[in-house]
Amino acid sequence: MTLPLPRPVHDANASGGGLGKLPEWDLSDLYSSPDCAEFKRDMAWLEKACADFAASYEGRLASLDAGAMLECVLAYERIDVAAGRIMSYAGLRYYQNTMDSDRAKFMADAQDRITTFTTPLVFFSLEFNRLEEDHLNRLLQANADLARYKPVFDRMRAMRPYQLSDELEKFLHDNSVVGASAWNKLFDETMAGLMFTVEGEDEELNLEATLNLLTDTDRNRRKAAAQALAGVFDRNIKLFARIHNTLAKEKEVEDRWRKMPSPQTGRHLSNHVEPEVVEALRNAVVAAYPKLSHRYYRLKAKWMGLEKLQIWDRNAPLPIETPKSVDWDSARDMVMNAYSAFDPKMADLARPFFEKGWIDAGVKPGKAPGAFAHPTVSTVHPYVMLNYLGKPRDVMTLAHELGHGVHQVLAAKQGELLSSTPLTLAETASVFGEMLTFRKLLDGAKTPAERKTLLAGKVEDMINTVVRQIAFYDFECKLHAARREGELTPDDINALWMSVQAQSLGDAFEFMDGYETFWAYIPHFVHSPFYVYAYAFGDGLVNALYAAYADGLPGFQEKYFEMLSAGGSKHHKDLLAPFGLDASDPKFWDKGLSMIAGFIDELEAMEA
Template sequence: MTLPLPRRTFGASAFAKGDEFGRLPEWDLTDLYASPDAPEFARDMDWLDQACADFSASYEGKLAGLDAVGLLAAVQAYEQIDITAGRLMSYAGLRYYQNTMDSERAKFMADAEGRVTDATTPLVFWSLEFNRLEDAHLDRLLAENADLARYKPVFERLRAMRPHQLSDELERFLHDESVVGASAWNKLFDETLAGMMFAVAGEDESLNLEATLNLLTDTARPRREAAARALAEGFGKQIKLFSRVHNTLAKEKEIHDRWRKMPSPQHGRHLSNHVEPEVVEALRNAVVAAYPKLSHRYYRLKAKWLGLETLQVWDRNAPLPIEQPKTVDWATAEKTVMEAYGAFSPEMAALAKPFFDKGWIDAGVKAGKAPGAFAHPTVTTVHPYVMLNYLGKPRDVMTLAHELGHGVHQVLAAGQGELLSATPLTLAETASVFGEMLTFRQLLSQVKTPAERKTLLAGKVEDMINTVVRQIAFYDFECKLHAARAEGELTPDDINALWMSVQAQSLGDAFDFMDGYETFWAYIPHFVHSPFYVYAYAFGDGLVNALYAAYEGGLPDFEAKYFDLLKAGGSKHHKELLAPFGLDLSDPAFWDKGLNMISGFIDELEAMED
């Protein structure tokens, strides 16, 4: 384990200048390491080398002969290695994402990744040998030792891969090769996107991706159109590179899946999520069946509000004509989210407060910074970090509420320890989407006019459509992409056609699609970094809608049950965790409950037209 590092005094210098947004916070990464050349970083790298070598010498070829106490000691030693490796890579990775165009940071992360990969190669035997233990033998050890039995969920997820693991030699090869495989293509993708600048007609200077995407929500339609056309032009210029990235990663995955005898490209994701394929299929089918009553109906309504026969892609997230242009400064965003969290539970607000006070959020849009937003759990002995690209839009407040929910979830789950804290995607979006819902309900309770209510409801419906309909369309696109790639190399036109097929189906007849929109798959990072991750957003929205209905319905001890769910991390299966709420994700009718909430909001918006 590493020694605790002193916490830096958090002062004004830790904030990026945010102009009209106020002071925007930047990460204080000293809780991980004081600097790239800190002696603690070098010490931990050296420790990792030795610890992995010692672990291999102590346990390789010997797992079957360990008693319960011996196996527990091995698991705990492995956990400490996991913490140190995670701490090292969290620091290197977070520094890199602050500026992916900085060659020093890129080199530092690549060197760290290579060193950690080399150090941990001797550990490859662990999962392979563990999975060769007889079931009866492992069951007996678990029955003998309660501390060992705590790790049963970890063992179950590990042993779910038994039918798909390769020979020890091949697994070692894949481990070593990973740094020049998917990881290298991910870096190429990230650095390409971060370096792209878009010449938007009418703007004084070229804009990066985040700033250009932000213009798609501008009040002025010509400005939105100019941004959309600039994006299409930029993606078009790089489309061969993006196609190469997707072709290569999809083919690599197909090779790995074929050797591992995975029944489908999605199966590995389902295994890691500890979710049954039929549950995901039920979610997907329910959402696709609901397209007409959700996105198709809403966008026809929006076209009417905007006075248009058909919508263009740059109208999808346009503000309503009655909506007053609004910039939300950082202090207001913090106050809004903290009040919403506090109204639900003072404990939740207390857990969220350090993110704002101690440098756990990096909010500003900066040159070279990775696009989008995320919450990184780092390791259970430190704390999470949240990244935003804050531009003062009301939607950015919801993004803050979302990512802060992840952060609170990660803090609560850390009590499970490193191996049990990670939450499968079945529940990973619960706290984030619940945080958004709390913030939305708080704002809705404060509206003073019908126009304000309509604006807020419409914004929430659009967010939910983006979370549910759009993400399931993304999932279908990935399914089609991987299936088509299995038949051969895909041209950019091939990928474009797959993208448009799901866009037309999901968005409906209210839309006309400009030339160039067919390339907009190119910037979605989940397709590159985490294949088939996207269904987690729809999963989380449907689950939270059902949870919130239970909360509003006065389910006894809801707050305590909710905190128990978050604290469980990855220590329990979703069936066990949701039983106290009377929810069962395996029930095909379950997903209709969440979709009906969205439909109900659209009903209310339609009623306002009468």
């Protein structure tokens, strides 16, 4: 099991005081301590359960009747829960302090043991995929409880054309701990250990604190932070280029052996989304660059009295914006009020996160950057990680991650195998939670300047989530294509990065020397190739959903909770049908992009 990636990096967050008491995780619902009896018991049970499963079922799947196949699937699900619980605990504990060598060792040892234990299970998906279609259909027709798992089987069998021999699949499984997983750890630990000397600051800053300065009101501080980032990235660029070269080559080798038609195929399969749907999304966003990011940033340059924006101006506050810090209690109340106004049930689902130690909010040395919500396993509950600094954007991040948490709580009722939501739909509740909070704040704006500030902040977040993430996706597509032709130098990767930055951000920008290395710190490229388009997918989907809500679609709340409760048990077509939406229709994406354009229209009208 891997931890989810943080939401898009918006170059914000670092430490600060006066925010009130920030909550910390209580991981005891998973395990009370690394050496507790329950952890040892579960590890021992898992080792035996995996061996017993293989002894009972390997070579026999084709001979099982419907009842026996159901027992097999349930046994596999119980193993999945146990392994997920162990790795959730080890991973969350590690992310609290990635510089703690004991925590890193504990997680690595747990991963090694679980990889060893679960190697005998590799046969299951391979053998299941060799079942004849007619035979499987007869089993599903014979047992309704087994038929409930059909979405899981469909996703598994989507890999049939790309399946290798049993021996090779076991080798890849065993080798994973010294392949991508090891390079991921190297990246995480390197990033967590980087320190930046920013001109004018009293002490060295970590990555989070330095990125946070890019949203400072003082332009000189923003510039100094950008230059410090560029300097440190440049000094480490050979290492980051080596990580990307290795991971892209490893992926190319495995894709070639599997006969995957493209580097993106594996991601599309895991997301249960058709390549043409992703292509329609990508093309719609790229075509909209001129009316979205290009137009907005020209407006922003005008507001700031600049001929050209520099990269350190991209997320700068507006000159009319009054700097303010939102303490933790106020942030909680803002989000909970917005959730409750939509439906009290939404607030009820979010409340335990604040009351039961399910959120870790403070910025601490060694803590992983960004924010995420981790579902752990369906028998426990999610945990939310933030790096909360009291900025208005941090309130939106809280709304976002709580949306994930609500989604994960509702989906858990499906059970372990059916609760996991494809990435393309996993962003639905999070972005919707943000939109509810934003609309609540916008409705409460007391002055035109406050409304303008809120609108501009939302447009910037949407550009970061849609335009920037599709630019990231194009960068990855270019990088993986280029790596197939040979080793890439740091300059090669830099050039690919700058090609998508200029295209997506537009003519309002000049790019400082050193910005070409800023690809180096984006974790998504390392941890989960081609993940990033899911953010744009989720934003576009939510904009269309919110339009249906605002238009007064009858029974919207009930339909919405049903959609979240479905988890991974339905395809996106089936989930969106009750709302009259279809993501496979190219015009669908234009609806979502039109909402962003409409906000920019309003901002332009304020200038008239």
